[in-house]
Amino acid sequence: MATRGLSSRVLALGDECLLCRAEVVPIVYGFPADDAFEQVAAGRIVLGGCAMNPLAPDFACPTKGCPGA
Ligand SMILES: [Zn+2]
Numbered sequence: 001m002a003t004r005g006l007s008s009r010v011l012a013l014g015d016e017c018l019l020c021r022a023e024v025v026p027i028v029y030g031f032p033a034d035d036a037f038e039q040v041a042a043g044r045i046v047l048g049g050c051a052m053n054p055l056a057p058d059f060a061c062p063t064k065g066c067p068g069a
Pocket residue numbers: 017018019020021022061062063066067068069
């Protein structure tokens with residue numbers, strides 16, 4: 001039951017989630033701005049937390065619970 005490959009592709013602006021076909025949104029890292037939570041609720045961004053991983057992706061699926069998020 002190896003799980004690899006599906007999420008290894010780097011997403012970019014305008015791409016669709018491979019699983020739910022939602023348009024991917026930018027991941028915002030670090031301390032969120034005042035309106036960040038409204039943007040998340042509206043599905044316009046995803047919060048990436050404070051992890052400063054150089055390999056962290058720039059875009060993600062905005063669908064809650066989607067395995068592609
Ligand atoms: Zn998705």
